[in-house]
Amino acid sequence: xxxxxxxxxxxxxxxxxxxxxxxxxxxxxxxxxxxxxxxxxxxxxxxxxxxxxxxxxxxxxxxxxxxxxxxxxxxxxxxxxxxxxxxxxxxxxxxxxxxxxxxxxxxxxxxxxxxxxxxxxxxxxxxxxxxxxxxxxxxxxxxxxxxxxxxxxxxxxxxxxxxxxxxxxxxxxxxxxxxxxxxxxxxxxxxxxxxxxxxxxxxxxxxxxxxxxxxxxxxxxxxxxxxxxxxxxxxxxxxxxxxxxxxxxxxxxxxxxxxxxxxxxxxxxxxxxxxxxxxxxxxxxxxxxxxxxxxxxxxxxxxxxxxxxxxxxxxxxxxxxxxxxxxxxxxxxxxxxxxxxx
Amino acid sequence: xxxxxxxxxxxxxxxxxxxxxxxxxxxxxxxxxxxxxxxxxxxxxxxxxxxxxxxxxxxxxxxxxxxxxxxxxxxxxxxxxxxxxxxxxxxxxxxxxxxxxxxxxxxxxxxxxxxxxxxxxxxxxxxxxxxxxxxxxxxxxxxxxxxxxxxxxxxxxxxxxxxxxxxxxxxxxxxxxxxxxxxxxxxxxxxxxxxxxxxxxxxxxxxxxxxxxxxxxxxxxxxxxxxxxxxxxxxxxxxxxxxxxxxxxxxxxxxxxxxxxxxxxxxxxxxxxxxxxxxxxxxxxxxxxxxxxxxxxxxxxxxxxxxxxxxxxxxxxxxxxxxxxxxxxxxxxxxxxxxxxx
Numbered sequence: 218x219x220x221x222x223x224x225x226x227x228x229x230x231x232x233x234x235x236x237x238x239x240x241x242x243x244x245x246x247x248x249x250x251x252x253x254x255x256x257x258x259x260x261x262x263x264x265x266x267x268x269x270x271x272x273x274x275x276x277x278x279x280x281x282x283x284x285x286x287x288x289x290x291x292x293x294x295x296x297x298x299x300x301x302x303x304x305x306x307x308x309x310x311x312x313x314x315x316x317x318x319x320x321x322x323x324x325x326x327x328x329x330x331x332x333x334x335x336x337x338x339x340x341x342x343x344x345x346x347x348x349x350x351x352x353x354x355x356x357x358x359x360x361x362x363x364x365x366x367x368x369x370x371x372x373x374x375x376x377x378x379x380x381x382x383x384x385x386x387x388x389x390x391x392x393x394x395x396x397x398x399x400x401x402x403x404x405x406x407x408x409x410x411x412x413x414x415x416x417x418x419x420x421x422x423x424x425x426x427x428x429x430x431x432x433x434x435x436x437x438x439x440x441x442x443x444x445x446x447x448x449x450x451x452x453x454x455x456x457x458x459x460x461x462x463x464x465x466x467x468x469x470x471x472x473x474x475x476x477x478x479x480x481x482x483x484x485x486x487x488x489x490x491x492x493x494x495x496x497x498x499x500x501x502x503x504x505x506x507x508x509x510x511x512x513x514x515x516x517x518x519x520x521x522x523x524x525x526x527x528x529x530x531x532x533x534x535x536x537x538x539x540x541x542x543x544x545x546x547x548x549x550x551x552x553x554x555x556x557x558x559x
Numbered sequence: 560x561x562x563x564x565x566x567x568x569x570x571x572x573x574x575x576x577x578x579x580x581x582x583x584x585x586x587x588x589x590x591x592x593x594x595x596x597x598x599x600x601x602x603x604x605x606x607x608x609x610x611x612x613x614x615x616x617x618x619x620x621x622x623x624x625x626x627x628x629x630x631x632x633x634x635x636x637x638x639x640x641x642x643x644x645x646x647x648x649x650x651x652x653x654x655x656x657x658x659x660x661x662x663x664x665x666x667x668x669x670x671x672x673x674x675x676x677x678x679x680x681x682x683x684x685x686x687x688x689x690x691x692x693x694x695x696x697x698x699x700x701x702x703x704x705x706x707x708x709x710x711x712x713x714x715x716x717x718x719x720x721x722x723x724x725x726x727x728x729x730x731x732x733x734x735x736x737x738x739x740x741x742x743x744x745x746x747x748x749x750x751x752x753x754x755x756x757x758x759x760x761x762x763x764x765x766x767x768x769x770x771x772x773x774x775x776x777x778x779x780x781x782x783x784x785x786x787x788x789x790x791x792x793x794x795x796x797x798x799x800x801x802x803x804x805x806x807x808x809x810x811x812x813x814x815x816x817x818x819x820x821x822x823x824x825x826x827x828x829x830x831x832x833x834x835x836x837x838x839x840x841x842x843x844x845x846x847x848x849x850x851x852x853x854x855x856x857x858x859x860x861x862x863x864x865x866x867x868x869x870x871x872x873x874x875x876x877x878x879x880x881x882x883x884x885x886x887x888x889x890x891x892x893x894x895x896x897x898x899x900x901x
Binding site: 361362413416418420421422424433456472476480495504514515552553 | 684686687703747754755760762763764765767768770773774777778780781782783784786787788789792793798799800803808811817818819820821825826829832833842844845850852854857872894895896
């Protein structure tokens with residue numbers, strides 16, 4: 218085990234697209250990793266494929282407790298509370314992270330149970346329209362952003378309280394885990410994360426669904442004429458409605474804010490198109506400028522001429538627990554930067 | 560020249576992405592094709608690459624007239640009137656088609672000049688976010704839908720007037736041209752075309768621009784976290800604003816209708832997300848069902864297991880001018896079907 222690796226076994230609870238892909242990647246690196254799947258048939262398939270998987274959660278948590286493993290919650294939001302209760306009972310000292318796409322609600326559930334000193338939130342910005350173990354794959358997180366929350370540290374700081382070493386080590390291990398699977402760790406506070414994903418992940422789903430419905434209303438002729446712009450614009454409408462609901466409904470405050478901005482832009486565009494001299498100049502120009510900025514920022518991540526892909530995210534080499542490391546996290550967050558731990 | 564080929568030379572006016580790609584494809588088939596580009600440097604580049612290209616429009620039109628060529632208008636909407644005037648003067652008997660993305664406005668310009676008996680509208684559903692001769696390429700139209708309008712024929716029919724053979728032959732040759740470049744010819748009346756593209760081509764641009772702006776408002780952290788759904792959803796916001804304005808502003812009536820449907824869906828989603836018990840169930844379900852239908856319809860075009868790609872559009876073998884051929888076109892249009900001519 219090198220100092221770049223997570224310094225303990227990893228136990229993944231929930232083996233869908235994200236949890237399953239994480240298990241595959243960590244197992245491929247020969248890390249001590251095992252998981253739980255509530256679906257007996259999913260667990261059986263994973264076991265047949267050679268993975269260390271169980272469908273008995275209490276047993277698995279007892280093993281994690283005994284081995285001092287790090288727990289990764291990879292269940293749907295609605296199952297988080299129940300799993301946290303099981304953890305309280307069967308693995309009362311393990312450190313915990315999660316991969317749920319909205320962080321406020323998870324943190325609230327963690328706080329209700331007084332578990333915040335052993336929790337570091339996470340969210341990999343990766344996925345496909347598919348779900349379940351059968352769609353999990355190695356390499357899913359390659360070069361993906363993986364948000365890591367650090368609110369507990371700022372709260373300790375604000376309270377003039379020393380951050381306990383257990384939490385510092387957990388933060389380091391969560392970051393190392395993202396590095397092991399090729400992701401880029403982005404430190405971010407819960408409220409900022411949820412506001413950002415409302416704009417760049419949840420709003421895209423809402424707009425894609427709207428476009429799919431309006432296009433479908435055009436009937437079979439419209440569908441026959443549909444080409445790239447429509448197909449790109451509706452792709453994520455193929456995501457299972459239950460997943461979309463979980464993301465959007467648990468982040469409704471931030472999403473309503475993003476939706477209100479979108480509605481205002483669309484209403485203005487609609488009114489200026491309905492004017493005597495129809496115009497969409499303002500939105501077309503603003504959209505083009507925004508897209509150009511976005512491309513410029515992410516350019517190096519995608520189109521480097523070098524065979525070695527270089528991230529365009531500024532990097533901070535972090536020593537968790539060192540003086541002023543929380544200030545460094547805040548600075549990195551303000552730049553959308555990534556952190557690395559050795 | 561086989562009976563599947565266009566039965567006359569083709570003269571393309573405007574060698575941007577669409578006109579240039581059409582010239583390349585027809586030249587690759589050894590068809591007698593030549594073109595005009597108003598940009599002297601663009602024309603020079605094309606000539607250097609071995610194409611029969613001129614920057615002198617009156618001269619080129621005089622040649623087309625002498626050779627009985629078919630003219631393809633591939634200029635931006637705002638230049639259409641001026642080019643039609645030149646055609647009236649220098650090529651007064653040539654048949655005309657076009658590739659402009661909105662058909663009402665082109666037809667109005669054609670009618671103003673009394674040229675409707677020698678005009679068949681066209682619109683290939685192909686393109687990229689780029690424009691200009693330098694981005695033109697062979698194979699751009701492979702398997703793309705190419706809308707072909709036939710309003711003149713239905714107007715003759717309604718007036719109890721025989722459709723002149725010149726127009727019938729022109730319709731056949733426009734269809735043959737789309738076949739020569741691998742496209743699928745979809746017969747459609749102007750008003751139905753413009754209503755359809757408002758939904759599946761212009762609305763996607765407006766939503767992509769809106770998403771780009773709202774995402775950009777989230778600042779550098781949001782951009783850093785942005786992944787596939789945001790990138791797919793904003794891709795066409797990279798289209799030059801001038802092109803977007805031409806499409807959307809000349810099709811404002813149909814686009815406002817589509818936008819009003821979108822605004823209603825989004826406002827409802829916003830309100831039910833802002834409710835005490837936030838929900839997006841209705842839109843998530845409707846969007847998913849719509850997207851599933853869309854995929855089912857276009858499935859065979861994309862995911863045939865056969866190495867020979869099979870179109871999912873129903874095909875009608877057409878004999879232009881044969882009894883009841885206009886009724887057949889109407890039926891094909893109602894199915895979003897394609898036509899073939901031998």
